[in-house]
Each structure stands twice: as C-alpha cells, then as structure tokens.
Amino acid sequence: MTTSNNLNDKTICITGASSGIGQAIAQHLGSSGAHVFMMGRNRSPMDESADLIRSAGGSADVATFDVADLEALSSWVASAAASTGRLDVMVNNAGFGDVGATIADGDPAMWKAMLETNVLALAVGCQAAIKAMRSTSSQGNIINISSVAALQRESGVYGATKHAVNCINSSLRKELQDEPIRVTSVMPGVFATNFTRNVDRTMVEGIAGMAGITELEFDDDSRLPQHQIDQIQQALAIGIGDVTHIANAVEYIILQPSELNIEEIVIRPQKSLLS
Numbered sequence: 001m002t003t004s005n006n007l008n009d010k011t012i013c014i015t016g017a018s019s020g021i022g023q024a025i026a027q028h029l030g031s032s033g034a035h036v037f038m039m040g041r042n043r044s045p046m047d048e049s050a051d052l053i054r055s056a057g058g059s060a061d062v063a064t065f066d067v068a069d070l071e072a073l074s075s076w077v078a079s080a081a082a083s084t085g086r087l088d089v090m091v092n093n094a095g096f097g098d099v100g101a102t103i104a105d106g107d108p109a110m111w112k113a114m115l116e117t118n119v120l121a122l123a124v125g126c127q128a129a130i131k132a133m134r135s136t137s138s139q140g141n142i143i144n145i146s147s148v149a150a151l152q153r154e155s156g157v158y159g160a161t162k163h164a165v166n167c168i169n170s171s172l173r174k175e176l177q178d179e180p181i182r183v184t185s186v187m188p189g190v191f192a193t194n195f196t197r198n199v200d201r202t203m204v205e206g207i208a209g210m211a212g213i214t215e216l217e218f219d220d221d222s223r224l225p226q227h228q229i230d231q232i233q234q235a236l237a238i239g240i241g242d243v244t245h246i247a248n249a250v251e252y253i254i255l256q257p258s259e260l261n262i263e264e265i266v267i268r269p270q271k272s273l274l275s
C-alpha cells in the first residue's frame with residue numbers, strides 16, 4: 001500500500017493557522033495543491049494566506065473560533081470532511097507557552113488555558129480527525145505539533161503540556177496501527193513566530209537587541225509585525241529557525257509511503273539558543 005506522492009486535492013485541516021508555524025504549514029501545503037482548512041482566532045492573517053494559496057492554484061477555507069470550544073472544533077473537522085468527502089491530514093498546531101515562567105510564581109489561569117489549548121483541544125482534534133478519516137475511508141495523517149520542551153524534564157507547565165502531547169501521540173500511534181492512519185509528533189526547537197507573545201518582554205527585547213532591533217512594534221496582543229519577526233530570524237538564523245523548514249518537514253511526513261510512519265521529528269536550528 002502506498003500513498004500518492006503529491007498533495008493535489010488532499011483535504012488538510014490546520015489549527016492555529018493565523019500565525020507562525022501553522023500559517024507557514026497552511027501556506028506551503030495549500031500552495032502545493034492541497035485544499036486547506038485553516039482556523040484561528042485572528043481572521044485577517046488567514047484571509048491573506050487564503051488569497052496567496054488561491055493565487056497559487058490551491059483552495060483554502062477560513063474559520064474563526066477558539067480551539068478550546070471543543071464542539072466547534074469537532075464540527076469544523078467534520079464539516080471539512082463532509083464538504084470534500086475526505087480528510088487526509090489533521091495538523092493539531094494551535095498552542096502557546098509561557099517559557100521562562102516559574103511554577104512557584106506562575107499563574108494558574110495561564111496553566112488552565114495551556115492545558116485546554118495544548119492538550120485537551122489537541123486530543124479532541126485527534127478524535128475528530130479519526131472519526132472523519134474513518135467515515136470517509138480516508139488514508140490519513142495526524143500531525144501533532146509538540147516541542148523540544150517535551151524532551152526536557154525541567155520545562156515547567158508548558159513542558160508538561162508537550163510531554164502530554166507526546167504521550168497522546170505515542171498512544172494513538174499504537175491504537176491506530178491496524179488502520180490506515182499515521183500519527184506524528186513534530187518537536188520544534190526555537191523558531192521565529194509570535195510564540196513570544198506570552199514570553200517575558202525583557203527576554204524578547206534582549207533577543208531583538210542581538211539582531212540590532214532597538215524598538216519592537218508590539219500590537220495590543222503582544223504580536224510582532226512579520227517584517228520584525230523576519231528581521232530577527234534572518235539576523236540570528238543559526239539559533240532561530242525559519243518556519244518554512246517546519247512546513248517542508250510536514251510535507252515530507254505526509255508524502256512518505258503509507259506503510260511508513262514517521263513517529264517523531266525533532267527539528268531545530270543548528271545552535272540551541274534557548275533550548
């Protein structure tokens with residue numbers, strides 16, 4: 001049994017496609033011929049990606065909701081599969097972290113939100129994808145975006161959520177080994193995204209300073225404009241990765257022969273700047 005060696009017409013759902021890693025995956029796969037379904041809370045970046053995908057000949061749909069709304073998440077996946085008659089790939093990417101925060105002084109409300117987003121929604125996203133893949137007899141990939149924090153024992157509550165992601169991933173791989181559904185955990189190191197929106201500002205300013213940027217243009221939600229993210233990445237490329245490399249890795253995972261399951265990938269820039 002083999003899988004097709006291109007992305008043409010594959011139906012791909014991606015959570016957290018409005019920024020960073022998820023947006024790069026959506027743009028890359030959509031521009032390579034897949035029909036991508038994007039979701040996030042912030043609509044305009046996804047509309048921009050959808051325009052780019054359509055002008056490259058692909059198809060894109062955009063939905064806006066909080067991934068912690070588990071019913072909305074399940075019905076979004078089911079309707080993507082119902083409208084195209086298939087679900088080839090589910091990328092559970094939406095997530096955030098408070099890297100650098102301590103447990104002693106941390107905020108339990110932040111921990112609750114991290115658990116709901118990074119763990120609970122990811123598990124429900126997996127379950128919804130399995131149902132959709134089974135009901136449409138699709139040969140599928142579930143790709144869970146974890147972190148190198150899952151490789152460390154001292155990575156705090158954020159790391160605990162990513163340890164949980166890897167546990168869910170390995171458990172699912174075993175559960176599904178007699179079905180045509182493959183399961184992969186992608187563990188990135190440091191990549192240039194808006195992940196920094198929940199990270200201590202002094203740390204972000206320090207990194208920007210190393211890239212020669214003295215004034216950061218944060219918006220009201222602590223996001224940075226793409227041109228500053230790119231500027232930091234390009235100046236510090238040896239330690240801060242370019243998200244297009246993660247998108248390439250995801251394409252590689254999807255296009256492997258169906259009898260081959262890439263269970264885990266650790267992908268990071270050459271130098272470990274923070275992790």
Ligand SMILES: NC(=O)c1ccc[n+]([C@@H]2O[C@H](COP(=O)([O-])OP(=O)(O)OC[C@H]3O[C@@H](n4cnc5c(N)ncnc54)[C@H](OP(=O)(O)O)[C@@H]3O)[C@@H](O)[C@H]2O)c1
Pocket residue numbers: 015016017018019020021022039040041042043065066067068093094095096097117145146147148187188189190191192193194195196197
């Ligand atoms: N960047 C890194 O160095 C790095 C390293 C290891 C792992 N990761 C993981 O990579 C994934 C993507 O992060 P990123 O670095 O690309 O950060 P990012 O630029 O902040 O993107 C995060 C994405 O997740 C979405 N999201 C977060 N919470 C959500 C919620 N409750 N409901 C719906 N969407 C939500 C965001 O949507 P809105 O913007 O619309 O709110 C955004 O699209 C995360 O799981 C993160 O843990 C990142």
